[in-house]
Amino acid sequence: MPADEYDVIVIGAGPVGENVADRAHATGLSAVVVESELVGGDCSYWACIPSKALLRPVSALADARRVAGAAQAVDGGLNAEAVLARRTSFVSDWQDDGQAAWLDSVAVDLVRGHGRLDGPRRVVVETPDGSSRTLTARHAVAVCTGSRAALPDLPGIVEARPWTSREATSSKEVPRRLAVVGGGAVGVEMATVWQALGAEVTVLVRGDRLLPRMEPFAGELVAGALTEAGASVRTGISVESLERPSPDRPVTLTLSDGGRLEADEVLFATGRAPRTDDIGLETVGCEPGNWLTVDDSCRVKGVHGGWLYAVGDANGRALLTHQGKYQARIAGSAIGARAAGVPLLETDRWGAHAATADHDAVPQVVFTDPEATSVGLTAAEAEDRGLRVRVVDQDMGEVAGAALYADGYRGRARMVVDLDREVIVGLTFVGPGVSELLHSASIAVAGEVPMDRLWHAVPSFPSVSEVWLRLLEGYRG
Numbered sequence: 001m002p003a004d005e006y007d008v009i010v011i012g013a014g015p016v017g018e019n020v021a022d023r024a025h026a027t028g029l030s031a032v033v034v035e036s037e038l039v040g041g042d043c044s045y046w047a048c049i050p051s052k053a054l055l056r057p058v059s060a061l062a063d064a065r066r067v068a069g070a071a072q073a074v075d076g077g078l079n080a081e082a083v084l085a086r087r088t089s090f091v092s093d094w095q096d097d098g099q100a101a102w103l104d105s106v107a108v109d110l111v112r113g114h115g116r117l118d119g120p121r122r123v124v125v126e127t128p129d130g131s132s133r134t135l136t137a138r139h140a141v142a143v144c145t146g147s148r149a150a151l152p153d154l155p156g157i158v159e160a161r162p163w164t165s166r167e168a169t170s171s172k173e174v175p176r177r178l179a180v181v182g183g184g185a186v187g188v189e190m191a192t193v194w195q196a197l198g199a200e201v202t203v204l205v206r207g208d209r210l211l212p213r214m215e216p217f218a219g220e221l222v223a224g225a226l227t228e229a230g231a232s233v234r235t236g237i238s239v240e241s242l243e244r245p246s247p248d249r250p251v252t253l254t255l256s257d258g259g260r261l262e263a264d265e266v267l268f269a270t271g272r273a274p275r276t277d278d279i280g281l282e283t284v285g286c287e288p289g290n291w292l293t294v295d296d297s298c299r300v301k302g303v304h305g306g307w308l309y310a311v312g313d314a315n316g317r318a319l320l321t322h323q324g325k326y327q328a329r330i331a332g333s334a335i336g337a338r339a340a341g342v343p344l345l346e347t348d349r350w351g352a353h354a355a356t357a358d359h360d361a362v363p364q365v366v367f368t369d370p371e372a373t374s375v376g377l378t379a380a381e382a383e384d385r386g387l388r389v390r391v392v393d394q395d396m397g398e399v400a401g402a403a404l405y406a407d408g409y410r411g412r413a414r415m416v417v418d419l420d421r422e423v424i425v426g427l428t429f430v431g432p433g434v435s436e437l438l439h440s441a442s443i444a445v446a447g448e449v450p451m452d453r454l455w456h457a458v459p460s461f462p463s464v465s466e467v468w469l470r471l472l473e474g475y476r477g
């Protein structure tokens with residue numbers, strides 16, 4: 001085989017690209033990954049890892065403060081310098097040697113540079129030294145190029161040099177005043193961090209609540225906690241223009257209610273755009289710049305020969321690392337099976353080559369204090385799908401394990417049950433320490449465990465997980 005011919009070419013070495021290559025290689029195929037920045041992707045250096053490294057000290061301190069006896073031992077706030085240093089250590093000071101070595105250890109080749117499709121099964125890489133290298137794939141090319149922050153087109157936004165998620169997770173200084181635009185996961189997590197590190201934070205939300213994709217009480221509890229921590233959360237308001245007279249001066253936002261807000265930095269946490277605009281999609285009959293539409297094996301629809309895959313953020317199905325890695329496991333094995341000429345792929349619902357969970361069982365933990373977690377459908381989404389549901393709510397403060405976990409525990413849970421199938425289709429837990437509870441809910445939802453059988457899954461006393469018993473009792477009456 002000539003040196004630059006592989007069975008599989010992966011464009012983008014984020015967590016998803018790494019996993020597609022590894023899974024395809026595990027089926028006996030040769031694989032190469034093309035990466036233009038750092039092996040490990042946004043997730044490792046400017047998203048999940050640094051944000052969680054910054055958030056963990058916030059919740060650890062808050063947890064201690066909520067337990068009499070331990071609270072008395074806490075006599076100060078966070079040490080911002082140490083928190084930022086911990087973050088920097090978790091991102092290996094933005095060096096990717098460790099992750100590049102991992103690729104090597106699983107026998108996946110790495111080509112550094114910007115990859116672009118150049119017709120069917122061909123990728124041209126513009127390498128850092130300005131030369132180009134052509135790779136050809138015998139079986140498949142997987143686009144795993146991720147997403148970037150989407151900024152609204154507002155007057156003055158370029159001159160304002162706003163923070164995106166990249167600056168919000170990598171800043172080495174705490175701004176005195178930070179305006180956060182957007183109340184999704186990035187907005188609330190970063191507001192939590194920077195407020196706790198000493199910034200004066202104002203969150204500007206154009207809708208009526210934070211975390212609009214979750215049950216309404218999630219945003220309400222997180223907004224309440226942010227406000228108690230000293231942040232200002234303003235709903236029903238948007239930014240109309242920005243003005244920063246010079247880079248070293250504050251930025252002034254003009255708001256939709258006619259008011260103005262001055263800040264030292266402004267973070268736009270207003271969603272994501274696919275990195276599919278400059279990857280040669282036009283050479284294979286696809287429209288550049290869009291989320292790539294795929295089937296459940298992550299194969300791009302409408303491409304002759306079925307050799308092009310899009311996995312992870314690039315397909316827009318669920319912008320989460322764990323969900324992208326799940327898709328990567330499915331796509332990697334589907335590529336392997338197709339290459340081996342396996343006639344029937346298991347593409348039915350919950351089959352080995354179908355990313356069914358993307359539709360019905362996407363888990364998410366928003367690592368604010370309190371944590372906001374969910375899997376499956378909200379009550380409103382279930383009703384939109386025409387399901388006949390029963391909703392059971394539970395105040396988590398009434399659960400003995402929760403009361404022991406934190407004095408005055410505040411949290412809430414909601415279970416959404418499909419009455420026709422007698423299975424749970426959605427679960428939401430909001431409260432301190434609930435992130436580790438979520439996987440039990442994912443198992444119930446993805447496993448479609450019957451309500452009658454869940455009755456036999458006994459949660460330990462006195463743990464926070466006894467909320468399960470309360471929800472099931474509420475359902476059975």
Ligand SMILES: Cc1cc2nc3c(=O)[nH]c(=O)nc-3n(C[C@H](O)[C@H](O)[C@H](O)COP(=O)(O)OP(=O)(O)OC[C@H]3O[C@@H](n4cnc5c(N)ncnc54)[C@H](O)[C@@H]3O)c2cc1C
Binds near residue numbers: 016047051312
């Ligand atoms: C602030 C923040 C916090 C988050 N926290 C979480 C969290 O806690 N949990 C969670 O599950 N998700 C979280 N997410 C979402 C998560 O970061 C993404 O879902 C995940 O990074 C997607 O992985 P990916 O491999 O598809 O893309 P990426 O991680 O973006 O990787 C794509 C890679 O492709 C490379 N690339 C792009 N174009 C080319 C090209 N033409 N040639 C070569 N290489 C290219 C890029 O350089 C990059 O390395 C967070 C997101 C943000 C912004």
Ligand SMILES: NC(=O)c1ccc[n+]([C@@H]2O[C@H](COP(=O)([O-])OP(=O)(O)OC[C@H]3O[C@@H](n4cnc5c(N)ncnc54)[C@H](O)[C@@H]3O)[C@@H](O)[C@H]2O)c1
Binds near residue numbers: 185
């Ligand atoms: N812990 C986690 O799992 C985690 C953490 C961070 C990010 N993420 C993922 O990363 C993705 C991106 O997060 P995000 O918070 O940037 O996006 P998002 O889409 O979740 O939220 C963006 C918010 O900004 C609002 N918005 C959009 N344009 C606006 C404008 N011009 N003015 C004011 N508001 C505007 C939207 O209405 C939305 O509520 C999400 O899909 C999220 O799941 C996950």
